[in-house]
Amino acid sequence: MRIYLFIAAIAGGITWLITPLIRHLAxxxxxxxxxxARDVHTIPTPRMGGLGMLLGFLGAMFFASRLPFTDNLFRSSHQAWVVMAGAVMICLLGMADDLWDLDWMLKMAGQLLIAVFVAWGGLQIISLPLGSLVTASPSISITITAFLIVASINAVNFVDGLDGLASGIVAIGGIAFAIYSYIIARSSPSYASMATLIDVAMIGICVGFILHNWHPAKLFMGDSGSMLLGYLITCASIVMTGRLDPATIHASIYLPVFMPILLPILVLFLPVLDMCMAIVRRLAKGQSPMHPDRMHLHHRMLKIGHSVQGAVLTLWGWAALIAFGSLMILFFRARYVAIGMAIATVILTIITMYPYLKHRIPEIREENAEIEQRAKHLRGNNGNSGNK
Known part of the structure; x- marks a missing residue:
């Protein structure tokens, strides 16, 4: 565990140190x-922060390749190098969009080509742990893998609308998934896990970037950053769940067999929910699924009265509840987890709605007082007309 923490610190340190240079370059x-019109910020702000995150990730991975604990992950398989090559390509595509605002169809075509390349390079969903293994054909494996990568890339891209929001949500999900993958790796002869390694490096670059991206942000991650984070968290998930046999991880004790599929979905629940709502909303209006608007979850949070920081922290709280709540099933009885999540849900709901209620309750009181005043006035007029 200490080695993973050290790798995360390396990734975060490189990202934090190099981001000011990236800002100057941008x-x-x-x-x-x-x-x-849809932006929350009011002054032009440099973007392309994903380049600093990419350099932090690559630096941490190259460092890990020289460590005795993790060097076998790089020597025994070329998966790590495929992931790194894909990260470079997806970040370059995002940088092109940060510079020239690419058409959404062109950008998605680039995402799909990179996803197919990564799947063809060996990062594939080979089997699905659905109680028993379901082995897919190579063409189906590549198709499923490419679809998951592109969907996750765009989900994180959709939720990247407030300073620190996307990087925080991905970091929270990454922590939950890193804990899970680390637990699974402990049942193998070597504790080293490629999924855990990718996750901790990703967590490090998120934390390092947030230090520059907290409101008011000095630099935006841009598409180069949001696409990179969506890509990395999906790669970590595919590395672990795509080849996992539930029979080998002592599911009867700690790890239910549905968790390899459930947890990756829950880790990105908020971004995926926001993306699905946006697509349905835009198609219902006869618009393109990529047509921009101000109806994302973070826009709604601001609309009901949250500050930027308050909205980000509240959405972080929901992301943590979903990710860590599902993880707790591995350690505690389901009914205790359900009770704890219900209590946390009530608390977060109150926090979410508090700014709205804070402004709305006095308005309701004023309206009630005005109605009562009118009623008294009417009663007084009726009394006077009766006397006459």
């Missing part, structure tokens, strides 16, 4: 986002 080459 300003020099014109990667500065204009203020659009």
């Amino acid at each position: 300003i020099q080459i014109g990667a500065v986002g204009k203020v659009r």
Whole structure:
């Protein structure tokens, strides 16, 4: 565990140190986002922060390749190098969008090509742990893998609308999934796990970037960052769940067989929910699924009265509840987890709605007082007319 923490620190440190240089570079080459109608920020802010995150991730992975504990992950399989190559390509595609605002169809085509390349390189969903293994054909494996990667990339991209929101949600999900993958790896002869390694490096770059991206942000991650994070968290999930045999992980004691599928979904629950709601909303209006609007979850949080920081922290809380609540099933009885999650849900609901209620309750009181005043006035008029 200490080695993983050290790798996360390396990733975070590199990202934190190099991000100011990336900000300067973004300003020099014109990667500065204009203020659009749907944006929350009010001044042009440089983007392309994903480049700093990529360098932090690659630095941590190269460092891990030299450690005795994790070097076998790089020597025994080329999966790690495929993941790193895909990370470079997806970040470059995002940088192109940060610079030139690519058409959404062109961008998605690029995402799909990169996802197919990564799947063809060996990062595939080979089997699905559904109580028994379901082995897929190579073509089906590549198709499923590419679809998952593209969907996750765009889910994180959709939720990237407030300073620190996307990186925080991905870091929270990454922590939950890293704990899970580490537990599974302990049942193998070597504790080293490629899924855990990718997760901890990803967590490190998220934390390192948040230090520069907290409101008011000095730099945005841009599509180069949001696409990279969506790609990495999906790669970690595929590395572990795609080849996992439930019979080998002592599911009867700690690890229910449905968790390899359930947890990756819950880790990205908020981004996927936001993406699905946006697609349905836009199609219902006859618009493109990628048509921008101000109806995302974070926009709704601001609309009911949250500050930017308050909205981000509240959505972090929901992400933590979903990710860690599902993880607790591995350690505690289901009814205790259900009770705890119900209590936490009530608390988070109150926190979420508090700004709205804070402003709405006085308005309701004023309306009631006005109605009562009118009623008294009517009663007084009726009394006077009766006397006459």
